[in-house]
Structures are given as structure tokens and as C-alpha cells.
Amino acid sequence: MSLTTQKLFCALASEPLRGMDNLMKRVVLRSYRAGATIFAAGDRLHDLRIVRSGLLKLCYVLPSGDEWIKSLMAEGAFFSSIAALQPAGEASFDAVAIEACEIECLPFAPLMDLARADVAWAGLVNELLLAYATRKELRERDLLTLKPEARYRRFAETEPQMVGRVAQKDLAAYLGVTPVGLNRIIRRVEGKR
Amino acid sequence: MSLTTQKLFCALASEPLRGMDNLMKRVVLRSYRAGATIFAAGDRLHDLRIVRSGLLKLCYVLPSGDEWIKSLMAEGAFFSSIAALQPAGEASFDAVAIEACEIECLPFAPLMDLARADVAWAGLVNELLLAYATRKELRERDLLTLKPEARYRRFAETEPQMVGRVAQKDLAAYLGVTPVGLNRIIRRVEGKR
DNA sequence: ACATCGGCTTAACCCGGGTTAATGCGCTGC
DNA sequence: GCAGCGCATTAACCCGGGTTAAGCCGATGT
Numbered sequence: 001m002s003l004t005t006q007k008l009f010c011a012l013a014s015e016p017l018r019g020m021d022n023l024m025k026r027v028v029l030r031s032y033r034a035g036a037t038i039f040a041a042g043d044r045l046h047d048l049r050i051v052r053s054g055l056l057k058l059c060y061v062l063p064s065g066d067e068w069i070k071s072l073m074a075e076g077a078f079f080s081s082i083a084a085l086q087p088a089g090e091a092s093f094d095a096v097a098i099e100a101c102e103i104e105c106l107p108f109a110p111l112m113d114l115a116r117a118d119v120a121w122a123g124l125v126n127e128l129l130l131a132y133a134t135r136k137e138l139r140e141r142d143l144l145t146l147k148p149e150a151r152y153r154r155f156a157e158t159e160p161q162m163v164g165r166v167a168q169k170d171l172a173a174y175l176g177v178t179p180v181g182l183n184r185i186i187r188r189v190e191g192k193r
Numbered sequence: 194m195s196l197t198t199q200k201l202f203c204a205l206a207s208e209p210l211r212g213m214d215n216l217m218k219r220v221v222l223r224s225y226r227a228g229a230t231i232f233a234a235g236d237r238l239h240d241l242r243i244v245r246s247g248l249l250k251l252c253y254v255l256p257s258g259d260e261w262i263k264s265l266m267a268e269g270a271f272f273s274s275i276a277a278l279q280p281a282g283e284a285s286f287d288a289v290a291i292e293a294c295e296i297e298c299l300p301f302a303p304l305m306d307l308a309r310a311d312v313a314w315a316g317l318v319n320e321l322l323l324a325y326a327t328r329k330e331l332r333e334r335d336l337l338t339l340k341p342e343a344r345y346r347r348f349a350e351t352e353p354q355m356v357g358r359v360a361q362k363d364l365a366a367y368l369g370v371t372p373v374g375l376n377r378i379i380r381r382v383e384g385k386r
Numbered sequence: 387a388c389a390t391c392g393g394c395t396t397a398a399c400c401c402g403g404g405t406t407a408a409t410g411c412g413c414t415g416c
Numbered sequence: 417g418c419a420g421c422g423c424a425t426t427a428a429c430c431c432g433g434g435t436t437a438a439g440c441c442g443a444t445g446t
Binding site: 085092116122126145 | 253255259261263275276278285308309310311312315316318319322323325326327329330332333334336337338369
């Protein structure tokens with residue numbers, strides 16, 4: 001079977017990776033229905049997760065009950081909890097399926113064993129972290145320098161296919177506005193056509 | 194001489210690092226006066242930079258001339274441009290000294306050579322990226338889930354020594370409000386004592 | 387001593403998004 | 417078919433921060 005994980009790794013790696021086939025045997029495929037919780041804040045994660053199909057959200061739920069979406073992950077994306085890499089680390093956010101999802105789960109342990117023994121694998125882990133850091137950096141930039149309306153415009157431009165896939169309230173939580181606020185923005189922006 | 198860079202690496206490394214002394218010989222110390230530009234958006238960076246003393250800001254300057262501060266870096270912090278790690282990458286932000294700074298510059302090339310040859314060094318690079326990603330993640334979270342006033346409160350609580358070190362306009366640019374707006378917030382918050 | 391300049395303070399007005407609430411619509415389950 | 421629920425829509429009102437502008441204060445240079 002052809003794994004999305006393997007495609008991802010091959011695309012990121014700058015050198016051939018020995019032991020790929022053995023590692024791929026450790027991948028477990030899990031399925032979730034739309035709305036299902038994939039993991040919750042406080043959980044210990046022991047694997048890297050790669051989206052084979054579907055769409056999910058990573059979200060912070062505040063004590064007040066408000067939900068803010070950290071990221072939206074679609075086919076080909078990978079996620080986990082950075083904190084969970086630390087020995088005593090727990091996820092600080094929830095992962096919830098928006099559409100039905102198939103997730104490939106690759107345990108950290110054998111990946112880290114390879115990375116500790118083989119510089120090519122260590123390089124791959126590096127690329128994964130680099131890709132992650134780059135994503136966070138772009139998002140930080142948008143949140144810092146753009147107002148809500150500009151954030152919506154950019155999202156609609158750069159990820160048009162996503163606009164139809166996520167509920168408006170989720171998009172609002174992702175952009176950092178309330179659902180009512182986003183609805184107003186959409187009406188205003190789309191009205192100008 | 195004792196390098197901040199070496200202390201940082203030893204603190205992050207999980208295994209002994211062979212060749213540390215040789216690498217440290219490649220470190221160049223640079224000094225900047227307050228207000229000096231350390232690098233500008235568009236520059237190619239070829240080194241990792243570690244703050245030995247002083248305080249600086251990394252900032253996006255928009256076409257409109259508005260400046261937003263991505264991060265504040267004080268003694269012991271390290272920075273560079275993630276984009277600059279890519280072959281054709283340029284920094285997307287400016288680095289400007291707030292106080293007079295001494296910066297240790299460590300060229301990427303010998304560090305990457307070590308990382309490609311020695312898994313212990315690859316592990317260190319991993320830790321550096323991990324620390325960076327964690328920082329970005331926390332900031333993203335604050336920007337997404339907190340309103341300006343709450344961001345100021347958190348900053349004043351978690352980094353009280355910084356409040357006196359940075360100009361109010363810089364703190365405003367860091368928190369994502371205008372100087373006038375921040376001044377209002379401070380008056381409001383401090384008034385409640 | 388004086389002029390200059392940048393940053394802080396304050397005030398007045400504006401506006402975008404928050405809040406609350408009512409309405410309608412489509413989906414699900416019975 | 418019908419009840420119920422969650423989400424989108426719309427409206428009214430509120431408020432925090434943006435904008436503009438004026439005055440002030442301290443540091444700097446002459």
C-alpha cells in the first residue's frame with residue numbers, strides 16, 4: 001500500500017533514507033467520523049500524524065468555553081503536539097475531525113531511533129521541524145500585521161477551496177473573529193463585486 | 194573566552210558534542226550601537242546569531258511604513274532567518290538593536306557540516322528548531338486568543354523586567370496595537386491599583 | 387540658554403468588530 | 417410529517433482601539 005507518510009518523507013528528504021520500508025510498517029491507519037475528537041488537550045501523544053484524507057482542526061478551548069482554531073489540516077499535512085515531544089509533555093490543544101478523516105499514525109520512538117543513528121533521518125526530522133516552524137511564522141505574521149478583514153481576504157485568496165469546506169463558525173475561530181463578525185465581513189467583501 | 198553560544202549549545206544538547214571547540218573558533222563577535230540595523234529584510238543570512246548582551250527587535254516593516262515587532266531578543270536568545278536556511282532564501286524582516294548589542298555570529302556552513310556528519314550535532318540542530326517552534330507557537334496562541342489588553346497584562350506579568358527596557362512604541366508594535374492604544378491600556382490597567 | 391526632535395500623554399471623534407437577540411433554514415432523528 | 421437542533425443571517429446597540437491632532441517633557445546639539 002502507498003502511504004501518504006512515505007510520500008511526505010520522500011518529498012522532504014534531501015538524501016536517500018535507509019530503513020524506510022521497515023518504518024512504514026509501523027504506521028497505523030485510523031479513521032474518524034466528522035465531528036470525532038482525534039485527541040484532546042492533556043493527552044500524551046506518542047506519534048506523528050499525517051492526514052491521508054479529510055479535514056481536521058487543531059483548537060484551543062479556553063476556560064470560558066471559547067474555541068480558537070490554531071490550524072486547519074487537510075490531505076498531506078502532518079501534525080502532532082510539539083509539547084508532547086518533551087518527556088512529560090501533554091498536548092495543549094484538541095484535534096477534531098471536520099470531515100471524515102483517515103489519519104496515518106507513526107510512533108515517535110522508531111523514528112527517533114533512526115534519527116539518533118542515521119544523519120539522513122536526523123536531516124528529515126529537521127525538515128519536518130523546519131516546515132512546522134515556517135508555517136507558524138507565517139501565521140504569526142498574519143495575526144500580527146493584518147486586521148480581521150484583511151485576514152479573510154488573504155485566506156479567501158490563498159486557499160479558495162477551503163472556504164467551501166469549513167463551516168463559517170470554524171473559519172471565524174481560525175481568523176480570530178466571532179461568527180457574527182465574519183459573516184459581516186463576508187457580506188461586505190463579497191458585496192463589493 | 195567563554196561564549197554564550199557554547200553555553201546555549203551545551204544546555205540544549207542531550208549528548209556530548211565532538212568538535213565543539215573547533216566550531217567555536219568560527220564564532221565572530223559583532224557590536225552594534227543602539228538603533229543600529231543588524232540586518233534588513235532582503236538580506237541573505239549565512240549565520241546563526243546569539244545575543245551575548247543587549248536587546249534587539251525583529252520587525253516586519255509593511256509597505257505602508259508601519260512596523261510590527263515579531264520578537265524581542267535579549268541576552269542568551271538566538272535568532273536568524275528561517276527562510277535564509279533555504280538555498281535562495283532572504284530574511285523577511287529587519288533586525289534592529291534597541292540597546293547596544295554584542296552578537297555572536299556562527300556561520301551555518303560548519304554547523305550544518307557537523308550536523309550532516311554527526312547525529313549528536315543533528316540532534317542539537319533539532320533542539321534549536323524545536324525551541325524556535327515552541328516560541329512561535331506560544332506567540333501565535335497569544336495573538337489568536339487574547340485581546341490587546343490581556344496581551345499587555347500577560348507581558349507585564351511574565352516579563353516585568355522588559356517593560357522598563359523597551360520604549361512604549363516598541364512594546365505597542367510587539368503587542369499589535371498602536372502607541373496611543375497601548376498608552377490608554379496602561380493607564381487603565383495601572384490605574385486599577 | 388535655546389532650538390529641535392522624538393516619544394509620551396491626553397482628548398475628541400470614528401469605526402469595526404463584539405454582544406445579544408430574533409428569524410429562518412436545512413439536517414437529523416423519531 | 418414533525419420536532420428539535422445547530423448554523424447562517426440580520427439588526428441594534430456597545431465599546432475598545434484606531435486616527436488625528438495638540439501639548440508636554442526630556443535628551444541632544446549648537
